[in-house]
Amino acid sequence: MTSPLLKIKHWQPIAQKHKVKDNSLLRAIAAYEKIPENKFDQRAKGLNQVAMLVLKLMDSKEAEADKLLQTHLEDMETACRFERGFIEEGRKEVIFGSAKTPPAKPAPANSRAMQPDCKPVRGKVPGPANHLLCDTHKHVLDVTAKVIIADSLEEYKKTHPAGGGKSSPATGGGPAYAAKKVIQDINNQKQKAEKLYNDIIKKFNSETKEALGPEGQKIRDELIKARKQAEESAKVIVNAANDLVKRKTGIDAAEGLKKLAEAAKPKFVSVEDLSKKATAWWNSD
Secondary structure, eight states, X not given: OOOGGGXXXXXXXXXXXXXXXXXXXXXXXXXXXXXXXXXXXXXXHHHHHHHHHHHHHHTSHHHHTOHHHHHHHHHHHHHHHHHHHHXXXXXXXXXXXXXXXXXXXXXXXXXXXXXXXXXXXXXXXXXXXXXXXXXXXXXXXXXXXXXXXXXXXXXXXXHOTTSSSTTOGGGTTOHHHHHHHHHHHHHHHHHHHHHHHHHHHHHHHTSOHHHHHHHHHHHHHHHHHHHHHHHHHHHHHHHHHHHHHHHTXXXXXXXXXXXXXXXXXXXXXXXXXXXXXXXXXXXXX
16 A cells, blocks of 8 residues: 555645646656555665655755745655555565564573463563463463563563564554554644644734734744644654554564654644744733
């Protein structure tokens, strides 16, 4: 499934609205959409072409003069990096069979075999996708090696402080865990920015243009624009997180999602800063 930001229905209206003359990117996106999901080499080549044209347009004079267009292109460039992670994960799946990540390392020497009545449950252990909590006995299992690796979740956290080895805390518990954590972080950022925004925008909207004057109107317009950009980024991240869970991919894609979220954070900070600036201006009289 191609990222929503790398589809014709996303780019075409933006290109028309911002009067982008060069249709090379539109043609590259159209070609990329037609490549089957399982043709990884072709998809990698097509994606590289899209990414190259996005970067080229980002450096153009029309993008430099149009900040909103620049923001759209930056989001698409991030989506290209995120999409590249999905393609690499697909390659791994072909190489390693049904596994979504390379084969796990052997279980520790002091581990014990899983018991017949062990019942693994997902989403409870902050570690690799193959480390699951046993609902029956409350110990931690390595379901790939079919052994018990810790007598309790507390013991596991002490012996696996980095989230279970090289899998990285960001991907601990599998794709669903990574997606949930990123969405929580973004929602926290969004709520903080929204509170500041709503408090001041109500005051600005209660006044006429004449009462605000040129400076007040400029501050309000900048604030509304920043908030819109942050909202668009939040939607992209939520879609990407849901996509990550559907694809059930591993470390590369989860890291891509994390980078996407990190790229969006400055936009929420911008809303906060502009809200504070607007509040200071409002209270200056």
